[in-house]
Amino acid sequence: MTVQQEAVSGIGTGVPLEVWIDQDLCTGDGICVQYAPEVFELDIDGLAYVKSADDELLTEPGVTTPVPLPLLTDVVASAKECPGDCIHVRRATDGVEVYGPDAD
Numbered sequence: 066m067t068v069q070q071e072a073v074s075g076i077g078t079g080v081p082l083e084v085w086i087d088q089d090l091c092t093g094d095g096i097c098v099q100y101a102p103e104v105f106e107l108d109i110d111g112l113a114y115v116k117s118a119d120d121e122l123l124t125e126p127g128v129t130t131p132v133p134l135p136l137l138t139d140v141v142a143s144a145k146e147c148p149g150d151c152i153h154v155r156r157a158t159d160g161v162e163v164y165g166p167d168a169d
Contacts, residue, residue, distance in 0.1 A: 081157040083129040084140055088112045090151035097143035097152060101136050105143065113151075131157065140164075 084104065086097070091112040097105040098113060105113050106122055115123050115130040123130060132140050132154060144152040144164040154164035162168045 082132040082137070082140075082154055082163065083157045084115055084132050084144075084152065084154045085127055085129040086113050086115055087151040087153065088114070088126065090149045092149040092151075094148050096146050096148070100143040100146070101139040104130065104132070104136055104140055129155075129157075 086105070093107065093111040093113065095107050095113065098107055103120075104115060106116055108114055108122060108124065115128065117123055117130055118133075140152075140154060141164050144154050150166040152165055153162055153167065155162040
């Protein structure tokens, strides 16, 4: 079973996921915002950032936000379609990346 399969199968058992964006690799295309505007937003610098559950833009490098279960498919699609390969989705419990450039 791949890490991705484990993550998806573990969702039903409450495995929390979190997402972050590496702005050094972000191309500012905004695909992530199109897929999941509740999680991602472009800032005035033209780069994408994650948002908190309270809709606050999180601009600190490497900051993560929880992936809401209803938006998991959209967040994963964002990571897969991102031309900058800069979206990282990982398990919050152990930091293992399940989607994104560093996933197995």
